[in-house]
Amino acid sequence: MIEDFDQCYRAAASRDRRFDGRFITAVTSTGIYCRPSCPAQTPRRENVRFYAVAAAAQAAGFRACKRCRPQASPGSPDWDIRADLAGRALRLIADGVVDDSGIGGLAKRLSVSERHLHRLLVAEVGAGPLALARTRRAQTARLLIDSTALPLTDIAFTAGYSSVRQFNDSIREAFGCTPSYLRERSAREPSAGPATGAIVLRLALRPPYDGAAWLAWLASRAVPGIEELTDASYRRSIQLPRSIGIIELTPGEDHVSLRLSAETLADLAVAVSRSRALGDLNSDPETVAEVLGLDPLLAPVVAAHPGLRVPGHVDGFELACRAVIGQQITVAGARTLLGRLIEALGAELSTPDGAVNRVFPTPTAVAESELDGLGFTGARRRTLRTLAAAVASGDLQLDRGADREQTVRDLLALPGIGPWTSSYIAMRALGDPDAFPASDLGLLRSSRALGGPATAAELEEHSSRWRPWRAYAAQHLWTYEDD
Numbered sequence: 187m188i189e190d191f192d193q194c195y196r197a198a199a200s201r202d203r204r205f206d207g208r209f210i211t212a213v214t215s216t217g218i219y220c221r222p223s224c225p226a227q228t229p230r231r232e233n234v235r236f237y238a239v240a241a242a243a244q245a246a247g248f249r250a251c252k253r254c255r256p257q258a259s260p261g262s263p264d265w266d267i268r269a270d271l272a273g274r275a276l277r278l279i280a281d282g283v284v285d286d287s288g289i290g291g292l293a294k295r296l297s298v299s300e301r302h303l304h305r306l307l308v309a310e311v312g313a314g315p316l317a318l319a320r321t322r323r324a325q326t327a328r329l330l331i332d333s334t335a336l337p338l339t340d341i342a343f344t345a346g347y348s349s350v351r352q353f354n355d356s357i358r359e360a361f362g363c364t365p366s367y368l369r370e371r372s373a374r375e376p377s378a379g380p381a382t383g384a385i386v387l388r389l390a391l392r393p394p395y396d397g398a399a400w401l402a403w404l405a406s407r408a409v410p411g412i413e414e415l416t417d418a419s420y421r422r423s424i425q426l427p428r429s430i431g432i433i434e435l436t437p438g439e440d441h442v443s444l445r446l447s448a449e450t451l452a453d454l455a456v457a458v459s460r461s462r463a464l465g466d467l468n469s470d471p472e473t474v475a476e477v478l479g480l481d482p483l484l485a486p487v488v489a490a491h492p493g494l495r496v497p498g499h500v501d502g503f504e505l506a507c508r509a510v511i512g513q514q515i516t517v518a519g520a521r522t523l524l525g526r527l528i529e530a531l532g533a534e535l536s537t538p539d540g541a542v543n544r545v546f547p548t549p550t551a552v553a554e555s556e557l558d559g560l561g562f563t564g565a566r567r568r569t570l571r572t573l574a575a576a577v578a579s580g581d582l583q584l585d586r587g588a589d590r591e592q593t594v595r596d597l598l599a600l601p602g603i604g605p606w607t608s609s610y611i612a613m614r615a616l617g618d619p620d621a622f623p624a625s626d627l628g629l630l631r632s633s634r635a636l637g638g639p640a641t642a643a644e645l646e647e648h649s650s651r652w653r654p655w656r657a658y659a660a661q662h663l664w665t666y667e668d669d
Contacts, residue, residue, distance in 0.1 A: 197222045201224070206392070207260045207392075209262075212246065216229075219240065221259045238262075240325070241313035241317045241318045245312065249362040252363075252371070257324075259390060261462065261467070263473070266617055269591070275315065277586040278586075279318050280459045281587065282427065285323075289304075289316060296587075327353065327357060328368065329458075330344060331369050332372045341353075385445070388441045389462055391440065391468075391469075392472075395495070396491050396492065396494045400497055403661075406517055408420075412528055419434050421540065423535060423542050425501060425546070428452050429448050432447045432535075434446075444458065478662065487636070487663070496614065499614050502616070503546075503573075510602065511527075513607060522561075528544055531547035549574040552571065573603070576600065582597070585616070593612070606623045613657045619656075619658065620655065621660075622646070622657065623660065629664065630642065632667045633645055
């Protein structure tokens with residue numbers, strides 16, 4: 187349970203939406219758990235328990251509130267920030283590692299025993315890895331019940347259940363009613379079904395959200411063949427564990443709409459997790475702004491773009507290739523070279539969607555290619571092939587469950603990768619909120635224009651006052667330059 191009871195109770199009593207997803211409010215007199223902003227009458231203090239995650243509340247015998255739907259809350263930014271074992275484990279569970287590899291696979295990825303991992307997570311969040319994975323599965327199923335017209339049987343297997351009976355029992359345990367009852371009570375008009383070949387879901391976030399700046403950043407770096415931008419949406423291909431899909435993200439005021447087309451919906455939860463990372467949807471923008479706004483250098487920049495996020499990525503290897511190719515050349519030049527790489531090695535989609543007709547090359551394809559005739563220097567070819575070989579072998583992990591410090595050391599050990607490249611990869615692929623490429627020319631130009639530090643060493647020293655949100659400071663400085 188949460189240790190600071192008074193702070194949590196004040197947040198719940200004031201129905202503060204900023205705390206949705208940060209903790210769960212459980213009421214012993216009703217057996218229900220809610221999000222902090224639930225509009226129901228505030229319970230008496232002696233009847234309240236606070237938990238870090240929904241899985242812990244369910245393990246304690248509580249079921250989800252039908253009114254505030256806590257399973258639809260944005261994720262907690264606390265676990266995205268943390269680089270420790272518990273934070274990495276929670277991010278890997280969200281990305282479907284337990285569904286694909288079991289608890290043993292998760293423990294192996296984290297280099298610990300299953301017993302130690304269980305003990306650690308119970309101590310940190312109040313629930314073990316299996317309970318966390320089961321809650322994730324139930325929440326995925328509830329999202330599909332509420333948002334789509336898929337038959338309940340299809341939802342059961344899409345969400346990862348091995349049988350309809352297991353699906354029914356899990357939903358009843360989590361929400362206190364049957365799946366058919368939830369479908370009947372769903373207030374939202376189903377947005378898609380099997381006949382359309384795609385489903386549309388709403389991904390929750392904490393307002394404000396600067397969707398225009400997020401789209402502009404991606405638009406300036408979009409590579410033909412795998413990405414396409416409109417005035418309102420971003421569309422791209424995505425390699426999922428069991429299939430290749432196409433996602434389309436459309437920012438709104440309090441959510442981002444996700445449209446997913448895939449060969450199988452078995453990868454839905456992974457697609458949701460990676461889309462949330464791409465949009466940085468678990469971030470708490472007010473907390474970030476409070477820290478960065480204290481610095482007179484950044485204050486006007488932060489005020490100009492409330493809710494600015496750090497664009498993540500759906501594929502760490504692709505992002506790393508972008509970083510290597512983009513070294514010391516213009517964004518336009520990098521797009522041209524990336525386009526050639528995709529045209530040469532990227533597999534064609536069986537069902538293209540608009541201008542999106544290919545998927546980014548696999549690590550194996552890049553490692554085994556000589557990369558001749560694409561415009562790369564000899565040194566750049568060696569770096570790309572070495573990077574790809576390390577990822578293909580499993581020696582280098584480039585996702586949000588990786589050990590950030592070790593991964594940066596491993597990147598720096600590769601030929602042709604220096605501090606700028608490793609920091610940029612840490613920002614967008616690893617999701618490190620404190621990564622900061624101080625030597626970036628764009629950051630230095632913005633800093634000088636604002637009357638700040640003029641050299642990389644001075645900017646690195648000055649950036650200490652922005653911790654642990656230096657990645658957001660970098661994004662603000664880049665956005666200032668673009669403006």
